Amino acid sequence: MIDTLRLTAEDARGLLERREISAAELHGAYVEAIAERDGELQCYLRTCEEPSGEGIPIALKDVISTKGIETTAGSRILSGYTPVFDATVAARVKAAGLSVLGKTNTDEFAMGSSTENSAWGPSRNPWDPVRVPGGSGGGTAAAVSAGLAPWGLGSDTGGSIKQPSALCGNVGLRPTYGTVSRYGVVAFASSLDQVGPVAKTVRDVALLYAIISGRDPLDSTTAELPEAVALPEGDSLAGVRLAVPKQVADLDAIEPGVRAAFESALETARELGAEVGECDLPLSYRYGMPCYYLVAPAEASSNLARYDGVRYGLRSVAGSYDEMVEKTRDEGFGAEPKRRIMLGTYALSAGYYDAFYGQAQRVRTLLVREHRDALEGFDAIVTPTSPTVAFPIGDKAADPLAMYACDLLTIPSCLAGLPGLSIPCGLSEGLPVGLQLIGPQFGENGLFRVGHALEQALEFDIVPERLR
């Protein structure tokens, strides 16, 4: 009997290599777990009963195009859309022999922090099913925590990998912008979107990152990794310098329980030999959110222009072409995409471009510089990943600004294009708290090393208490 709740991908690979289990048996164990628990958690939008590879199974967020498997990005407007091609990341995991378990739930077009914006209903947090798993990649994160997948891929625009990982108590990496191909990933905000791994351990995340990363000729914004991915080993942080942004102390949005778990993790880091200092990111915390909410909706309004009912997905019936497009978009998009299309259209309009999108891009340049300066002399910046633990479903659904604030701590480094790793660092009110490590461009190996050492020392039990 395989305990999918505890089995890491690395363990699974060992079992397969030693032929203690077949790929079909392994895949079947997850299919069984899904049958058992996904009725409650709603992590998957579609599952694949039969294994498609000889390797470890994997869950893919529904924004990742999969040839022959319906891909909706959590939106009604893509209902019935079955891609004729694989996203590069899907092709790479398949080429590595991984077996696709299914497509996981997401906020519509990855716009949200709770999966409540999914047209197909919210996913639930395995630690407490009345609570959200975070978002937008809540489906993947909840599936990994609930033993419904050993690992999975998410996509992160402003925190959609890191925040759900924090809220579900597992490890998520948002890679350096440009290290993972976006080809075939349903676009939200092109200059921010980045695919990354979610898993139970830092080593698993590193393994999966090694599979998906590297230059893709189909995505002009990708680059070859300057150095190969190094699987982290060792438990010392001697010589490692971590920086806490000054501004974190003044952020009232951070819950006391989250702060306590964060502080305690910093103490552990010191015990492991790390030096914990302070850095200054004044512009990032002041202007990061407004900057993001100009850049992301502006690009989203453009990326979502293609959904017109002409070629694929939903087509509403109407008298004329114009009416057909209008009705399709009205019926196909939920409230959040509509809100962002309107915000973004406005931000790009003639006469407003300079004041909004243009200005936001200039601010972004400042944030890049500010992060580079802050990382001068440090290996990583550390903050809590999310200011709060998982919140009850419905709590913030009616208040978009409160929902946007979930990503307060993840957004600035996304705008700067930097890698961020979230690892679980403790509990608050019985719910997981995430620690965010931000590294320099292409600094993933450093993050893996620090994250792995902390993970060993913190001994966080990634299996939700109620499922143990």
Add this chain to the structure above:
Amino acid sequence: MTWEPVIGLEIHVHLKTQTKMFCRCPVGFGAGENTQTCPVCLGFPGALPVMNRRAVEWTIKLGLALECEIATQAVFARKHYPYPDLPKGYQISQYDLPSCINGKVLLPTAEGDRVIGIVRAHLEEDAAKTVHVGGRSGRIGGADYSLVDFNRGGTPLVEIVTAPDIQSADEARRFLQLLRQTVVELGISDAEMEKGQLRADANVSVRPAGSDELRTRTEIKNMNSFNFIARGIEAEVERQIGVWESGGEVEQQTYDFDAATGTLTARRSKEEADDYRYFPEPDLVPVEPSAELVDALRSEISESPAARIRRIEPALDLDRAAVLVMGGLDRLWDETVAAGADGVAAANVIANTLVGAGVDPGAVPAAELAKLVDARERIPRAAFDEAISKLAEPGFSSEPYLAQDAVSDTDELGPLVDRILEENPGQVAAYRGGKEGLLGFFVGQVMKETQGKANPRVVNDLVREKLVAR
């Protein structure tokens, strides 16, 4: 008051790359509908554009030929408008940072070179082709249904924008002919207008002659031949002069030119009141050509058509020089003259007889042609024509034709001329009444009677002599 037109042109040129601008679908004309498509040019979710390197290089090459500054950083932007010919909802096009700016074309005229400024030349992707069936003619609104063929969608397209330096419809036509010849010679486009590979829009206004004000301009779209362009501009210039002279005001408007009726139809204002919401395309990186690349491209460009017109003009005249260069005939002319032929005679033979016979000028042995040009009055007309028509055939020799002699004997031709004049008393009277153009008619009759064997110059002299004598 006299008026002068102020004309600027926007010219779209399809590049003849093997593949599309942002995907590797083949570019071609005449394939089955929607057979040259892929996720990228159909705008499927997640598909990303990847630049066509050759298209970028060819744009730079064109910019160099138009004496433009080449941008060290050019940026593609998204230009948004909702229409089914645009699968992504936006067109990827260079916008505020195009590859080529500030160029010029020297258009040879009888009064010297006219400088036509080139504001910019930028690279973009073409839209798909739509067909609207039923309802109002050719419009999507009210159509019973519409069909889209995405084969054309994504074809690389260079847009060239001139300064409003063009002063007449005729000048616009000559500029376009020169530009067309330039892109054809650069090898970057076939520029066949009937296939839509070269399209031009004109911005037209008029002003009192000699002033430097710029009045409201209108735009004429959809002109797909040199003559239509000239006629469209002419019609619009006349219309505007009429409006101003009757005390009215020209309004900014876009017109479609209907070649069949020669009329201009205003587009609905809604169709042009667009906000394109440009922003830099985040899926692409800037175009940053190295100085070495630009130099290499520059070295591939040979003498421009305008320069060649200027070079050969002194031996001919502007019109003949232009006809040779625009027709791609000037190299053969150069070689034929170098082989000893008379310049004007060679130009006439090449531009008229040779082209008329459908002979490929590139396959003609210039030395043989030179001999024929030299002998054109000595040998029978029929033999000359036949020799020209066979020039491009492998192993052609002019010898058998040169061995023939035209009938130049006035004793032999005289009676024939007398008979022709007697048979056509009406024309003779008309000639003597001043219609001297009839000379050709009489010569033609004589040539016909002799089956092309008479020496035309001798016949010419003889006819004139006899017409005057009586």
